Every structure is written in structure tokens, then in C-alpha cells.
Amino acid sequence: MSGVRAQQKEKTRRQIINAALKQLSAERSFSSLSLREVAKEAGLAPTSFYRHFSDMDELGLTLVDEAGLTLRQLMRQARQRIAKGGSVIQISVQTFMELIESNGNVFRLLLRERSGTSAAFRAAVIREIRYFTMELCDYLQKANQLDADVAYMQAHAAVTIVFGAGSDALDIEDKTERDQLANQTIQQLRFIARGALEFSDRRKISKKFS
Amino acid sequence: MSGVRAQQKEKTRRQIINAALKQLSAERSFSSLSLREVAKEAGLAPTSFYRHFSDMDELGLTLVDEAGLTLRQLMRQARQRIAKGGSVIQISVQTFMELIESNGNVFRLLLRERSGTSAAFRAAVIREIRYFTMELCDYLQKANQLDADVAYMQAHAAVTIVFGAGSDALDIEDKTERDQLANQTIQQLRFIARGALEFSDRRKISKKFS
DNA sequence: TGTAACAGCGTACACGTGTACGCTTAAATA
DNA sequence: TATTTAAGCGTACACGTGTACGCTGTTACA
Structure with a gap:
């Protein structure tokens, strides 16, 4: 229960969130973001996204x-x-x-x-x-x-x-x-x-x- | 200059506009509409869309x-x-x-x-x-x-x-x-x-x- | 220490997208 | 009437998408 694993998971979860926020702009809405883009920005394989969120x-x-x-x-x-x-x-x-x-x-x-x-x-x-x-x-x-x-x-x-x-x-x-x-x-x-x-x-x- | 042709063109132009309007709803924004969908709804081949609008x-x-x-x-x-x-x-x-x-x-x-x-x-x-x-x-x-x-x-x-x-x-x-x-x-x-x-x-x- | 759980990866697939290209057919013009 | 113009179609292509599947390596727990 030390949580080295859980800690790491939380970290990449934040990376995903931050990656999404980073891509938002006047020209880019959330709905125009793709799972792949967000995963890439977070330094993750597209399929790994699903370990943290079931969906965009x-x-x-x-x-x-x-x-x-x-x-x-x-x-x-x-x-x-x-x-x-x-x-x-x-x-x-x-x-x-x-x-x-x-x-x-x-x-x-x-x-x-x-x-x-x-x-x-x-x-x-x-x-x-x-x-x-x-x-x-x-x-x-x-x-x-x-x-x-x-x-x-x-x-x-x-x-x-x-x-x-x-x-x-x-x-x-x-x-x-x-x-x-x-x-x-x-x-x-x-x-x-x-x-x-x-x-x-x-x-x-x-x-x-x- | 009788305009049988121009008249027809204006008609399908309106069909495109109406097709787009028809597809708009609470669940469907304009940006989520695709050229192909609009063309289809208007009863047009995708490529014919360009005869009326250069762009979505x-x-x-x-x-x-x-x-x-x-x-x-x-x-x-x-x-x-x-x-x-x-x-x-x-x-x-x-x-x-x-x-x-x-x-x-x-x-x-x-x-x-x-x-x-x-x-x-x-x-x-x-x-x-x-x-x-x-x-x-x-x-x-x-x-x-x-x-x-x-x-x-x-x-x-x-x-x-x-x-x-x-x-x-x-x-x-x-x-x-x-x-x-x-x-x-x-x-x-x-x-x-x-x-x-x-x-x-x-x-x-x-x-x-x- | 042995094993179960699980984050993350790579490959692969089917699908929808915009649009370039060449063709047909009918109206407009000379 | 002969020629030009242009609306509309079908095919074809490259590309980005979500996600199913099986594998690897590491952590957690018995």
C-alpha cells in the first residue's frame, strides 16, 4: 500500500489532463481534440489512454x-x-x-x-x-x-x-x-x-x- | 439570360443551406457537420458541393x-x-x-x-x-x-x-x-x-x- | 519467493473524411 | 446549328480516427 504504483498512475493522469489543457486555445475546442493527439502530447501510446479514462x-x-x-x-x-x-x-x-x-x-x-x-x-x-x-x-x-x-x-x-x-x-x-x-x-x-x-x-x- | 440554369443553381444552393440547417440540433453543431453529410442530405454528390461553396x-x-x-x-x-x-x-x-x-x-x-x-x-x-x-x-x-x-x-x-x-x-x-x-x-x-x-x-x- | 494485477506499448483494422480528376449532359451563346 | 460553359457524378486516394487484441515489464500481495 506504499503506493508507488498508484502515485505513478496519478502522475500520468495529470499528464493527460495537462496535455488536454495545453492543446486548448482560441482555435482549438475540446471537442476538436482527438484521443490520439492528447495521448501523444502526454507522451503516451493512444491505447494507454484507456487505462485512465474510458472516453474523451x-x-x-x-x-x-x-x-x-x-x-x-x-x-x-x-x-x-x-x-x-x-x-x-x-x-x-x-x-x-x-x-x-x-x-x-x-x-x-x-x-x-x-x-x-x-x-x-x-x-x-x-x-x-x-x-x-x-x-x-x-x-x-x-x-x-x-x-x-x-x-x-x-x-x-x-x-x-x-x-x-x-x-x-x-x-x-x-x-x-x-x-x-x-x-x-x-x-x-x-x-x-x-x-x-x-x-x-x-x-x-x-x-x-x- | 432567361436563367433556367441560374435558377436551378440557386435552388440546389438553397437545398444545401436547408440540408445544413436541418442537421443542426442540440446534439449536432455546425462544426461537427461534414461536407459529405450535408451533400448527402441535399441529395448531391460530395464533390458537387464545391460548385456552390468553396468550403464548409x-x-x-x-x-x-x-x-x-x-x-x-x-x-x-x-x-x-x-x-x-x-x-x-x-x-x-x-x-x-x-x-x-x-x-x-x-x-x-x-x-x-x-x-x-x-x-x-x-x-x-x-x-x-x-x-x-x-x-x-x-x-x-x-x-x-x-x-x-x-x-x-x-x-x-x-x-x-x-x-x-x-x-x-x-x-x-x-x-x-x-x-x-x-x-x-x-x-x-x-x-x-x-x-x-x-x-x-x-x-x-x-x-x-x- | 511465487504469482496475480496492471500500466503501457505496438500492431492492425474498419471507417469516415476532404478533395483531385475526368466524364456526362444540358443550358447558354455565337 | 455548332460551340462553349458549367452543374453534377463516380472513382480513387491518402489520411486521421477510435479501439480490439495480445504482449512486456514492473509493482503489490500471498
């Missing part, structure tokens, strides 16, 4: 899970920054944009598979995004004393906007243009926050009088 | 153009309905949802190619969406007397939200769930409209005092 699909789902993990780590990072003081919206957007810059291909994977041809992939991505949305929803509800529905709608809208901005950002290489997009996104999130707050207040008043 | 890419770009056209027709339809009275937001969302229901695969094409592997495709889709956004921007600016920047940000946010909702709707088959999504989307658009209006007003006041 299984590998893909693993990648989506990893991407979701990256996303959650990002949120924690953002919360730490926020705790140190600063505009919640601004810091969140900034953190997200940094993800795009450093892990563009991981984010691309999520975007693409969300509208991909595999129902399993779509479900997996949607699940990850839902986690993301729900955590934000909790935060908003507590921080702003919002109605549960309103908080959810705000969180959902905010996530949609941020992901949309991320998608746009992927096709922008100019730094100042990217900053402009970030500022625009911040402003849009403020529109939503303002609208949600006002609506929530109006509801509270009508509840008071009922 | 060329066919794909044609499809994106057609999808954009569909989108613009939709807007006109929505405007006609609005002119007959009713909530602008509600009618717009409703019209959009009807597109999803009747032309889901066309909309899927746009969503997928927007984050696809071909830069040309991405650019084409983004261009179509920009048209859509700009028309909405003009409308908002005139109807609500908004600042140009504010109107653009509102339009952009609204389009992002509506497209996001469309994307979600594609994976929902239950009618009541879909209606719920539509209502949520309407509410989110109201958040944005409210926030934009308030922000625009605040700007006008500060301009008055300057």
Missing part, C-alpha cells in the same frame, strides 16, 4: 470540474480582497478579468461546453455556474437585506453580465480596450444593483402597509 | 448571415407589436422567446459560433449582435432621453441578459418553467432600465449645476 468525454467532464474549482477559488480570492476594503463590484470584476487573462482557455472551455453538443457537458457547466450564482445570491441577500427572489434575480443577472463580459474580453488583446470593457461592466452591475435595491425597498413598503 | 466555412458564414437576418426580422416584428401598445420589455422578451421556440437551432448556431474556434465565425456573429444592440441603443436613447453612454450600456446589458436567457431556454422543455424564466428576465431588464434611468438623471442634474 470522461476526460472532458474532469476538465469541467477542474474549471469549476478554479472558478470557486477565484471567488474566495475576491472575497479576501473585498475584506480588505474596496468596492465589492469593482474588485469582483477586476478579479474576474484577471482570471480571463491568466486562465483564458479554462474559461473558454466553460463557455464553449455550456452551449456544446453534449448534454452531460452542458449540465456540468450549468451546475458549476449555479454554484457560483448561489454563493453570490447568499452574499447579496445578507449584505443588502434583499428579498430572496430579488437577490436571486440580481445574482443571476450579475453572473450573466460578468460571463458575457468575460466572453467579450477573450477576443480583446488591447489592454486599454479591456479596461474600458471592465469599467462598462462595473457600471452595468451598478445599474442592476440599483434597480434591485429600489425594487426590494418598494416591496418592503407595500408589505408594511398590508 | 463559406457555408457556415452564409448560415450566420441568415441567422442575423432572422434576428433583425424579429426586431421588426417586436416593434410592430409594441406600436400596438403594451410593455416594451415584456413584448420584446416574449417575441424573443418565441424565436427560441420556433428557430432554436438557428439561435443555437449563433450562440455556439460566438465562442467557436473560427475567428471569422466569431467576428460574424459579434457583428450581427452589434447591429441588434445598436438598434436597441438608438431606441432607448430616443425613447428615454438618455445619455449616449448610458443608453449604450443599458442596451448592451439588456442584450446580454436576453441572449443569456435564450441560452437557458434552449435547455428547458417545460412550458411553465419557460414562462418563469421569461418573467425573471423581464424583471432583470427592469432592474437595468431603472438603474440606467436613475443614473442618467443624476448626470443631467450635475450637468445643470456645472
Whole structure:
């Protein structure tokens, strides 16, 4: 049970995962990757791939899970920054944009598979995004004393906007243009926050009088 | 110049386009279509395909153009309905949802190619969406007397939200769930409209005092 | 120490792909 | 009417794909 063998297996498993991630780019989607290519990049015979994943699909789902993990780590990072003081919206957007810059291909994977041809992939991505949305929803509800529905709608809208901005950002290489997009996104999130707050207040008043 | 020949050519060209559209589905993206499959579905020998398109890419770009056209027709339809009275937001969302229901695969094409592997495709889709956004921007600016920047940000946010909702709707088959999504989307658009209006007003006041 | 488990390899196969080439047949033009 | 043009077809080729099968060498365990 020392695990020399298991350790080695885990290592080549990671090699496969990394090989797949490495091949992803703006021009190369996961579905366009072949088993043989990935195996080759990992320094493996094509047939050895099967010792670790029964399918390219299984590998893909693993990648989506990893991407979701990256996303959650990002949120924690953002919360730490926020705790140190600063505009919640601004810091969140900034953190997200940094993800795009450093892990563009991981984010691309999520975007693409969300509208991909595999129902399993779509479900997996949607699940990850839902986690993301729900955590934000909790935060908003507590921080702003919002109605549960309103908080959810705000969180959902905010996530949609941020992901949309991320998608746009992927096709922008100019730094100042990217900053402009970030500022625009911040402003849009403020529109939503303002609208949600006002609506929530109006509801509270009508509840008071009922 | 009677054009019996040209007419025939146009006809089979349409057959190719329709064959491609017919093969698109939730499980089948354009990039996963092969020239041979499309040709077969169109009742053509594989090599005859080249008489009409030099490439599958060329066919794909044609499809994106057609999808954009569909989108613009939709807007006109929505405007006609609005002119007959009713909530602008509600009618717009409703019209959009009807597109999803009747032309889901066309909309899927746009969503997928927007984050696809071909830069040309991405650019084409983004261009179509920009048209859509700009028309909405003009409308908002005139109807609500908004600042140009504010109107653009509102339009952009609204389009992002509506497209996001469309994307979600594609994976929902239950009618009541879909209606719920539509209502949520309407509410989110109201958040944005409210926030934009308030922000625009605040700007006008500060301009008055300057 | 003997043996069972198993990661990894190489070979081999059937299949689908894009497309080059030359042919046929019907419309367009001179 | 004679000639040119071009849509469509069939054959053929090289290539990349997933994966079945049997083998080797090393680790784990009795």
C-alpha cells in the first residue's frame, strides 16, 4: 500500500489532463481534440489512454470540474480582497478579468461546453455556474437585506453580465480596450444593483402597509 | 439570360443551406457537420458541393448571415407589436422567446459560433449582435432621453441578459418553467432600465449645476 | 519467493473524411 | 446549328480516427 504504483498512475493522469489543457486555445475546442493527439502530447501510446479514462468525454467532464474549482477559488480570492476594503463590484470584476487573462482557455472551455453538443457537458457547466450564482445570491441577500427572489434575480443577472463580459474580453488583446470593457461592466452591475435595491425597498413598503 | 440554369443553381444552393440547417440540433453543431453529410442530405454528390461553396466555412458564414437576418426580422416584428401598445420589455422578451421556440437551432448556431474556434465565425456573429444592440441603443436613447453612454450600456446589458436567457431556454422543455424564466428576465431588464434611468438623471442634474 | 494485477506499448483494422480528376449532359451563346 | 460553359457524378486516394487484441515489464500481495 506504499503506493508507488498508484502515485505513478496519478502522475500520468495529470499528464493527460495537462496535455488536454495545453492543446486548448482560441482555435482549438475540446471537442476538436482527438484521443490520439492528447495521448501523444502526454507522451503516451493512444491505447494507454484507456487505462485512465474510458472516453474523451470522461476526460472532458474532469476538465469541467477542474474549471469549476478554479472558478470557486477565484471567488474566495475576491472575497479576501473585498475584506480588505474596496468596492465589492469593482474588485469582483477586476478579479474576474484577471482570471480571463491568466486562465483564458479554462474559461473558454466553460463557455464553449455550456452551449456544446453534449448534454452531460452542458449540465456540468450549468451546475458549476449555479454554484457560483448561489454563493453570490447568499452574499447579496445578507449584505443588502434583499428579498430572496430579488437577490436571486440580481445574482443571476450579475453572473450573466460578468460571463458575457468575460466572453467579450477573450477576443480583446488591447489592454486599454479591456479596461474600458471592465469599467462598462462595473457600471452595468451598478445599474442592476440599483434597480434591485429600489425594487426590494418598494416591496418592503407595500408589505408594511398590508 | 432567361436563367433556367441560374435558377436551378440557386435552388440546389438553397437545398444545401436547408440540408445544413436541418442537421443542426442540440446534439449536432455546425462544426461537427461534414461536407459529405450535408451533400448527402441535399441529395448531391460530395464533390458537387464545391460548385456552390468553396468550403464548409463559406457555408457556415452564409448560415450566420441568415441567422442575423432572422434576428433583425424579429426586431421588426417586436416593434410592430409594441406600436400596438403594451410593455416594451415584456413584448420584446416574449417575441424573443418565441424565436427560441420556433428557430432554436438557428439561435443555437449563433450562440455556439460566438465562442467557436473560427475567428471569422466569431467576428460574424459579434457583428450581427452589434447591429441588434445598436438598434436597441438608438431606441432607448430616443425613447428615454438618455445619455449616449448610458443608453449604450443599458442596451448592451439588456442584450446580454436576453441572449443569456435564450441560452437557458434552449435547455428547458417545460412550458411553465419557460414562462418563469421569461418573467425573471423581464424583471432583470427592469432592474437595468431603472438603474440606467436613475443614473442618467443624476448626470443631467450635475450637468445643470456645472 | 511465487504469482496475480496492471500500466503501457505496438500492431492492425474498419471507417469516415476532404478533395483531385475526368466524364456526362444540358443550358447558354455565337 | 455548332460551340462553349458549367452543374453534377463516380472513382480513387491518402489520411486521421477510435479501439480490439495480445504482449512486456514492473509493482503489490500471498
